[in-house]
Amino acid sequence: MQHNVQPTMPPCSARRPGWERPGPGRHRLPCILSVSHTGTHRDALRQTWDGPFPMPQVNDCDALNGQCTGETCGHRGDPREPVHHGPEHGLRVSFADDPLSPFQLTQWENEQPRLTVYAGGTWPDLTLAQVDELLLAFDEYTGALRIAREHLARAVAAHAVEDDAHGGAL
Template sequence: MTSISDVTASAQPTVSQPVSATDTVAAVVGRPACPDGVSFCYGDPDTHSDPREHIHHAPANHMTGTFGDELMDCSIVQWHDGRPAMEFVGNGSWGTLTLDQVDELITAETKHLATLRRQRNQLAALLGSKPLATSAEVTAEQRVIQAETAIDRAMDAKHDGLTTHPHDTKDRLRRAVEHAAARHLARVSKHTIKAARADEAFSAAVDTMTEALRTSGNVRQTVIALITALELTVGETGA
């Protein structure tokens, strides 16, 4: 953050890094629909060939990578008109799990994943490599993504059911972010909330000017416009 006290320092715009994710759900392409109309079933002809008993399968969910193929495979299954259950490959054989057992499996896998992350970081330390992000950092990143999605929806929202007012919405969102950042700054520093808000507003202004210059097709004209706008603002505020 560029504060008023360190305005002489160079300000660089912040660039968000793309978030990578691994999708472990196996895609089912070119499969026919279930002839019985079962919503989760992808209609595998091999499991629907016997007219006396159809076996309905959902697309498999498993992990595949250089570490192995189709590990910890699980999928929803239903035998003919029976109750749906979960098939799971545990010790190499297929087992059928109840809903309570699926919940138990989730708890066990969560603990297993946490342990695996610790083991991975321990190995990384031994090899001189970087550790994985903590679960708190991952959660924070997920919240940022959710906030970005909410912003997109807010910008597209209709006001009074008729028109959009993107500038008004943008101003409200900007103020909300600045106030939240100021509250955080006041919590973690000795700043008063007023001083924190001033620093956040100033930092946002510097970032905006930097972005305007970076994307300008005519930097000289943009500089003149920024100076003029600053002079007009100073005059309007009586500063």
């Protein structure tokens, strides 16, 4: 008897705002729905909440697990230095002109995908309200970082399979 088993999508794993509060409780349970779900998040206790969602494929380029923006690859890029970049994510707050701690997925031609993090900014003195804003921004940032990590893991695995298929020539 043959079974046609379809691979399952990994869970979304997003957590509700305030999950980082110490102690046990349902506020710490992650979303158990598929990473591709839309609508509200749901935990194992069937509690729901709104929040950030996984990133959809952003371009026709399939590199980086569908996260390549297409801005620097293919016919738009420099043919001498082909590179794939995912969308840039960072902490967007009112007291800084540019996002803080931005990161993005990156893959140079035939190299293993990486997570590129820019860490050259300065930190201003923050008011209590700005600290609260920063905490909310970190919730979104860590959610996007978790999703980017999953895309990176899949892209690395796909690259390894492709490399093995070519006898390690990539």
